[in-house]
Amino acid sequence: MFSYLDAGTGSMLVSILGSGLAGIGVLWKMARGKVTGKSVTNLEDASADAEESDSSHD
Amino acid sequence: MTSIQQDPGSFRDPLSRVFIGDGKVVRAFTEMGAKDIKAVWEKPFIQKSLASGALIESTIVEPSSVGLAAPWTMAMTHPLVPFISYPYEWTFSMLKDAALLQLDVTRGALADGIGVKDATPYNVQFIGSSAQFIDAGSFERRRKGDPWYGYRQFCEMFLYPLMMQGYLGVGFQQFMRGAVNGISPDTMRKLLPASIRRPRKGRMTHVVLHAAAQNRFANSEVNMKSGAAKAGMNASVLDATLKKLTGIVQKLSLGDKKSTWSEYSERGHYIESSLDEKQRFVRDAVASAPRKQVWDIGCNDGVFSRIAAAHADYVVAMDADPLVVDRLYNTLKVEQSKKILPLYVDMSDSGGGIGWRGQERPGIFDRGNPDMVLVLAVIHHLAITFHIPLAAQLDMFRELTPEMVIEMPHADDPMVQKLLVNKRAGIHDDFNLDEFERLLTERFDIKSKMLLSSGTRTIFHVTRKG
Structure with missing residues (x-):
């Protein structure tokens, strides 16, 4: 269940940045690969976990 | 019930489609789309938005009850919007209000665990x-x-x-x-x-x-x-x-607040009695029969739209100056008017559809059937400034509406003279009352006409021939 639109990688990053400090923190973690252990340019393999059927919203 | 037709502009979301017919709008969902919508429909945000009117009235029905079968597994009906308008016909304030509504809906939904699939003004x-x-x-x-x-x-x-x-x-x-x-x-x-x-x-x-x-x-x-x-x-x-x-x-606020017509009304050139009698003439014409939809082309500050609105279900007020329309919109918004829709429409450059095959967003003439049109202080601009022949204008109006009030400024009208001042002498000699009346009566029957007190304009109430 996803929107029919592609959020777009670049647009998605900027939408996170647009939130201000909280977003900068998220982008920092993504860039440092602290969560996945991989850099932002190599996150393909980390995709499966976020596709889980978690019915709760965050 | 099989008379509903798919809206040619509804195809971007593969999970749902819009159909129109039988005086209503039907939104149909595939199995996947139905699953999406059923998961959120009873949530407080949706129900609150329905109750407040921020979200269009929606009634869930069986697809078969509206003549739909597979692949549609769920459907909802909505009332018809009196006149569909598009963002390029809106003014700055209208697009801004639509943007704020989209953001408000997206934020409210988010707080309730609901995602909003897109963010287009066509929503x-x-x-x-x-x-x-x-x-x-x-x-x-x-x-x-x-x-x-x-x-x-x-x-x-x-x-x-x-x-x-x-x-x-x-x-x-x-x-x-x-x-x-x-x-x-x-x-x-x-x-x-x-x-x-x-x-x-x-x-x-x-x-x-x-x-x-x-x-x-x-x-x-x-x-x-x-x-x-x-x-x-x-x-x-x-x-x-x-x-x-x-x-x-x-x-964000409107930058330039002045335009050709925003600080100027042709009515400023009328003597007071001319305006009064013109208003009376329009009122009598509009009130002579029940009206579902009236278009006021060249609405300016909306004085004649308001007269029409008193005798019609809905009025679409159009003008070629977006700042004039923006001002009208903000006034109507304060009044909480739901009967007059102000739109930026340049009649000299309107009508074509846009998007996929030119049908996704149909032209303005394909979106409404006015049973009366007001054309006041317009035709000289189209004829002299934009070189659209009077005959072509009247052909268009004849196709558009069965009944019309139209104002013809004479060749010696001050505004006509102003428009002609830098034009080559003689090229608009056919812009005169006799020629206009000849062309008009080829296409319309005159119900009544009146020479305004200014002495330089005649107003006609006409019905389509045949």
Whole structure:
């Protein structure tokens, strides 16, 4: 269940940045690969976990 | 019940389609779409939005009850919007109100665990001066880590057009009409240089960085969504983005507030009695029969639209000056008018459809059937400024409406003289009352006519021949 639109990688990053400090923190973690252990340019393999059927919203 | 037809503009979301017929709108969902909508439909945000009217009235029905079968597993009906209008016919204030509604809906939904699939002004319609969210199929269950899918679309179709007008003083309507998907970040970056001296809140992030990021990741196959979710991206981050965008949009204001006609009314040239008798004439004509929809072409400040609205179900008030229409919209909004829809329409450049096969967003003449049209202080502008022959104008009106009130300024009218002042002598000699009346009576029967007290204008109430 996803929107029919592609959020777009670049647009998605900027939408996170647009939130201000909280977003900068998220982008920092993504860039440092602290969560996945991989850099932002190599996150393909980390995709499966976020596709889980978690019915709760965050 | 099989008389409903698919709306040619409804195809972008593969999970639902809109059908129109039998005096209503039907939105049908595939099995996957139905699953989305059923998961969120009873949530407080949706129910509250339905109750307040922010979201269009929606009744869930069995597809078979409206003549639909597979692949449609769920359907809902909505009332018909009196007149469908598009963002390139809206003024700055209308697009701004639509943007704020889209942001408000997206934020409210987010707080209730609901995702909004897109962020296009085509989700919004105006009932008179009141904006309403009409895309009840936009909602789905939000999943952990979901980004705001509509962010880029919001920028391209709401934020950049508003910035264009607010920061550059350039009307967005021609751009929106020229590109059904709006203005790209890269185009906007080129249009909005750092050197502009006006305020430009939001430019760096939503224009410059947006364009740069799009270019940088144009060929990326990175699953950014997964990475963002793992890095802590959540609903509160999205809400902060939406809140900041709301602040940017709220601060955007109309730049240039003067235009050719916004500080000028042809009525200023009338002697008082001419205006009174013209109003009386229009009132008598409109009130002579029940009217469902009246179009007021060249509405200016809407004085004749208001007269028509007293005797008609709905009035579409059109003018070729967006600032004049913006002023009318804001006045009607204060009055909470739901009977007069103000639109920016240039009759000399209207009518064509746009989008896929030119049918996705039909032209203005394909969206309404006015049972009466008011054409006051218009035809001399079309004839002399835009060189549209009187015969061609009357042919168009004959196709458009069975009944009309039309004002013909004579060749010696001060405004006609003003329009002719720099024209080659003789090229508009056919713009005169006798020729007009000859052309008019070939196409219409005259019910009544009156020479206004000014002595330079005649007004006609006519019905279509045949």
